[in-house]
Amino acid sequence: MSIASEHIDRLLPQTQCRQCGYQGCSPYAQALSRGEAAINLCTPGGATVIRDLAQLLNVPVLPPADPLKAEQPKAIAVIDEAECIGCTACIKACPVDAILGATKQMHTVISNECSGCELCIEPCPVDCISMQPVQEHWLPRARQLAEKPQDERFAAATQANARFQHRTARLQRLQCEKEQQLHARQQKTAIAATPTTKSASSINPAALIAKAMAKAQTQQLQRRVPDNQDSFQQQQIAKAQEQASYRRAMRDLQYGSEQQKADALVWLRLYKQQRESQQ
Known part of the structure; x- marks a missing residue:
């Protein structure tokens, strides 16, 4: 990291929120030091950080890139x-x-x-x-x-x-x-696969095949339980997601914008139809 980007990084809030479009405060500081980014992208920093960055880099002060978010x-x-x-x-x-x-x-x-x-x-x-x-x-x-x-x-x-x-x-x-x-x-695994001093004539191909088949059958039986567990987990996640969507629709219906209320009403009607068809 260059000296310039270190100075810039010290002015940033270090929340690592990525709202600036970079993968953290340090990458954003490096982009600023190279002149590849605007000084008004740090939403958590707001006007304070913009002003300090402008003074450090000797550039004009800019309004926040997302003024609504910055005012929250x-x-x-x-x-x-x-x-x-x-x-x-x-x-x-x-x-x-x-x-x-x-x-x-x-x-x-x-x-x-x-x-x-x-x-x-x-x-x-x-x-x-x-x-x-x-x-x-x-x-x-x-x-x-x-x-x-x-x-x-x-x-x-x-x-x-x-x-x-x-x-x-x-x-x-x-x-x-x-x-x-x-x-x-x-x-x-490499050590286990290293050939031993046994001669080729002492190896029994039939025994090796039988051992491999037995191991494959054991692994197949062991996989059945995790498969069932995965299916159960997916069902639980799907159920929780449906409940979350219902809560979100009820919230939008009461507190959302007109468009959100309309969308929530449509979703709730479809949800009710699906529930009635399952009974």
């Missing part, structure tokens, strides 16, 4: 724990490890560590994650103590970046361990 209050993710199916999709998407949970177990958001990036919403298969507005001007809320209010911005960015770097290191460590295990298995 900061918000953190909240999981409807009663509807969560424990798929871990949101955990994998969170760039700052602010979601706790395990496979088939309820997930919850660490509210003080959430950076409000919204990356967990789209991958959720049952639409059980929403954004809750908060009063803070900068996220995450677990920022380091700042002596002055104007320093809260950089304290929050430092906290978010520390969480992001910790997650990156953890994923790299897990990937390294996975590669080591794979290499060990490959070596074991």
Whole structure:
């Protein structure tokens, strides 16, 4: 990373939200240092970051690229724990490890560590994650103590970046361990396949064929149970998705725009017809 991009990166909020169109704050800073990106793409940073970037890069101040989004209050993710199916999709998407949970177990958001990036919403298969507005001007809320209010911005960015770097290191460590295990298995397989000192005449082809057939039959029997489990899991996910769509339609019918209300009414009618036909 060049010196220029490092200076730029320090001005960004480090939420890693990708709303600028890049895969994080550092790639956006690098694009700015090369003159390949506009200074008004950071939605979480808003006018403050735009102004500082303009001063640093000696370019004119621009209005936010998404003014409506920039004017909205900061918000953190909240999981409807009663509807969560424990798929871990949101955990994998969170760039700052602010979601706790395990496979088939309820997930919850660490509210003080959430950076409000919204990356967990789209991958959720049952639409059980929403954004809750908060009063803070900068996220995450677990920022380091700042002596002055104007320093809260950089304290929050430092906290978010520390969480992001910790997650990156953890994923790299897990990937390294996975590669080591794979290499060990490959070596074991290679050793097992190494020809022994036995002569070709001592090998019994019929016995080898019988052993291979028995192993194939065992594997086929073992696969039946996971197949049934996968089918059951798919049914559960489909049921949860249908419930999520019903809740969303009811919400739009009550609080949505005219178009959303019309679409929700059409969906609910079709839903009622399908339910009646199944009875």
